[in-house]
Amino acid sequence: MREIDVIVTEEEAFQRIDKYISEKEDDLSRSRVQQLLQEGIVCVNGNACKANYKIKPKDHITAVFCDEIEMEAKPEQMDLDIRYEDHDVIVINKPKGMVVHPAVGNQTGTLVNGLLYHCKDLSGINGVLRPGIVHRIDKDTTGLLIVAKNDKAHTALSKQLQNKTVNRLYYALVHGVIEHDFGTIDAPIGRDVKDRQKMAVTATNAKDARTHFKVIERFAHYTLVECRLETGRTHQIRVHMQYIKHPVVGDEKYSYRKTMQTQGQLLHAHQLTFVHPTTNEKITVEAELPKQFADILEELRSQQR
Numbered sequence: 001m002r003e004i005d006v007i008v009t010e011e012e013a014f015q016r017i018d019k020y021i022s023e024k025e026d027d028l029s030r031s032r033v034q035q036l037l038q039e040g041i042v043c044v045n046g047n048a049c050k051a052n053y054k055i056k057p058k059d060h061i062t063a064v065f066c067d068e069i070e071m072e073a074k075p076e077q078m079d080l081d082i083r084y085e086d087h088d089v090i091v092i093n094k095p096k097g098m099v100v101h102p103a104v105g106n107q108t109g110t111l112v113n114g115l116l117y118h119c120k121d122l123s124g125i126n127g128v129l130r131p132g133i134v135h136r137i138d139k140d141t142t143g144l145l146i147v148a149k150n151d152k153a154h155t156a157l158s159k160q161l162q163n164k165t166v167n168r169l170y171y172a173l174v175h176g177v178i179e180h181d182f183g184t185i186d187a188p189i190g191r192d193v194k195d196r197q198k199m200a201v202t203a204t205n206a207k208d209a210r211t212h213f214k215v216i217e218r219f220a221h222y223t224l225v226e227c228r229l230e231t232g233r234t235h236q237i238r239v240h241m242q243y244i245k246h247p248v249v250g251d252e253k254y255s256y257r258k259t260m261q262t263q264g265q266l267l268h269a270h271q272l273t274f275v276h277p278t279t280n281e282k283i284t285v286e287a288e289l290p291k292q293f294a295d296i297l298e299e300l301r302s303q304q305r
Contacts, residue, residue, distance in 0.1 A: 004042070004063040008055045009204045011193040017044070017061070018051040024191060027103055041065050073102045073129050075117035076109065082118075084285045088153040088278050089146060090119065090132075093287040096142050096264055101130045115147060122147065123154035134158055135232060140250075140264025142290050143170070144272040156277035161232060167273035170227045170237055171216070171289060173266040173296065174246040175256060178215055178223045185211045185240040189233040198253055199235045201243045209233045211240045219300040222249065226270075237267060249296075266293050 004025065012020065018037060022030040033042070033051070040048040042063040044055070055061070081093040094100070094111060101112040115122060115132060122132035125148075132147040134157045146166075148154035160166045190206030192198040201209075210230040217224040223246065227237050238254045241247055247255035250262030260266075273284040289297070 002065055004061060006061050006205055008057055008059040008061065009193065010057045011204070012055065013057045013059075014054055016051065017042070017049060017053045017055050020055055021061070026197070036063060036065055073110070073112050073116060073131070074108070076113040077117050078109075078114040080111075080114050080118055081287075083144065083287055084283065086276075088149050089157075089276065089283075090115070090149065091272060091285045092145050092147060094137060094142060094145050094269075096140050096290065096292070099139050100136045100145070101133055103129070111145070119149060121149055123149065123151050125151055125154045125158075135161060137269055138235065138238075138265075138267075141170075141267045141269065142287075142293070143269025144168075144285055144287050145269070146272060146274065148277075153277040157274065160274055164230055165275065167271070168229045168232075168269060169271040170229070171268045171270050171293070172225050172227055172237060172241065173249045173293070174223050174225060174241050175249060175259070176221065176223065176246045177218055178213075178225065178246055181215050183213050183244075185209075185213070185244060187240060187243055189236060189239055199233070199239050201239060207231070207233055209236050209240065211237055217297070220304060222300060224297065238265060260296065262292070262296070266296065268293055 018030055018033045021033045022028055036042050037051045044059050044061055082090060083093050084091040092111065099106040099110045102110050112131060124131060126133055132149060134146050134148050134154060137143065137145055146157060148157055187201040187209060188203065188206035189199050189209040190202045190204050192200035193204055208231060212228040212230060213225045215223055216226050229236060238248050238251050242254040248265045248267050249255065249260055251265035268289055271286050273282065276283050
């Protein structure tokens with residue numbers, strides 16, 4: 001089941017409800033939203049409404065429905081960089097440019113397609129398009145991702161994420177020189193009211209978000225930091241580093257343009273620690289920096305010699 005539960009802000013008001021929901025929920029098409037409205041599933045302040053309804057400030061929009069299956073994730077043979085695997089769990093080192101699960105515009109070549117070929121049984125909790133996916137990382141973010149092979153493992157790992165006991169460490173190359181060695185960014189993240197395709201630090205329909213960072217290496221105009229996620233909001237590290245005026249290098253959504261040819265943000269999930277859902281053993285998995293990221297760091301070091 002899927003749920004929508006939002007309150008309209010002053011900035012969001014006076015637009016059609018079908019347009020508003022389709023922009024707020026990235027993976028819901030406008031036609032799908034109109035179908036939900038026609039079926040009386042979407043309510044405003046407890047009452048069903050039509051697609052042309054103009055939302056007002058403080059309107060409470062709710063809906064509970066099943067995701068419509070418009071496509072099927074099919075197995076595809078591909079070389080997966082598996083860093084850990086047993087009967088319950090797989091940890092994958094995801095390359096840059098790979099989408100985690102199928103969606104409109106990306107129905108093939110995703111990590112899920114490769115997982116379905118490699119592993120016949122995956123957790124079904126997230127449905128047929130996201131089997132086994134406990135958490136996600138962005139298309140152009142590289143590094144470690146944990147996948148559940150069964151529902152028991154999925155439930156246990158999801159609880160660890162909710163309880164903030166999964167330790168996720170990322171390397172990020174950011175613009176500017178950060179002077180202090182450690183820091184915590186505690187700033188709520190929600191949908192950007194000016195651009196619905198982006199997230200932002202905002203008080204509008206936002207959720208708590210905390211990122212802890214440590215400086216690893218400083219360069220003339222850049223800083224290599226290690227970030228630890230306490231929460232797991234969409235684009236969290238990218239948004240938080242932009243918020244403190246040190247955006248991630250190569251980030252086409254949140255950073256400066258035309259600085260380096262990186263084909264996406266230099267952000268890498270290099271370490272994952274979790275408690276095994278069956279053995280209760282603490283598992284730590286690591287993945288070295290991808291070649292492009294490592295080469296850029298070496299070039300920056302050579303410029304300082």
